[in-house]
Amino acid sequence: MNVKALCAYLKVSRSGYYKWKKSPESKLERENQYIMEILMNEFIASNQQAGYRSLTMILRRNHGLIVNHKRVRRLMRKLGIASIIRRKRKNCTISSEQEAAENILNRNFKAEKPNEKWVTDVTYLSYG
Template identity: 60%
Template sequence: RQLTLHLRRQMGRAINAKRVYRLMRLQGIQSVIRRKRKKYVGSTPQQVAENVLNRNFEAEAPNQKWVTDVTEFKYGNGQKAYLSAIKDLHDKSIVAYVLGHSNNNSLVFRTLELALQAAPESRSLLHSDRGFQYTSLHFKQMLDEAELTQSMSRVGCCIDNGPMESFWGTLKCEKYYLHTYRTFEELQKDIDAYIHFYNNERLQAKLNGLSPIEFRTKAA
């Protein structure tokens, strides 16, 4: 598209973008920005839930609404780590998190177990995307046993889980992107330190200038 626009200006004539694309392919010329992602064959989910949260990201009390997701980090020689976390929409605190070597069911299940241990009396709404862990029957069974209400983003609508995506961006910009990690242990140490800082010391304007834990304590 960029090349087509420049050719039109330089030559002063109408040029079809599809023709430019065809000629680029013949010459082996490829854009380096916004390449098309590989298409993956989606699996059929075992179960899905409605978007109960419906982008209503305000909560009147702690443990009323939780959002969760998994994100990827790289370290060493192309190795990957995966962070699963649950965030409380009332005070923006990270209720529970687990960093692991694989993006699998146990990573997500363990995160939920830690959240329930931290807030055993909660009957939260838990919102996620439609990742395979969250659509599994076992995850639904865990929610039912804890009397939690399940909510899921619509297909392809990452903004439905905006607060969790926002936290990933904050974590990566303020900590991860500033360092190079050689080992899993180095990455784990910094993530532990950052989440502790985020929960206890990072002041937020939306929380009246308090940290998440300060705001949570005041509400309690």
């Protein structure tokens, strides 16, 4: 496909395309390339677990670069790298038969006279 057809497809003027192609790389683009190299190396060194927050700290502490976390996140997205997000572990206790007390009341909480049935919940206490 020729340049004229591509520019027409992308709705860009040919002169604008050639001006963009001829223009030198800006200081910001060179800086981004340098930061992306560091990000990739540090990400691989962290066993692909570092996220944008930790990589921002690494850039500040180890390399002396003061970079916004949003920029680090954008550059990571451009590189196609993302940290592994751990799933939250559910906190649940598995009770065994020997820990459970016998159900004497069987949810019949009505008492015929005062002080006949006393009930409380002690599941928050650990014992045994």
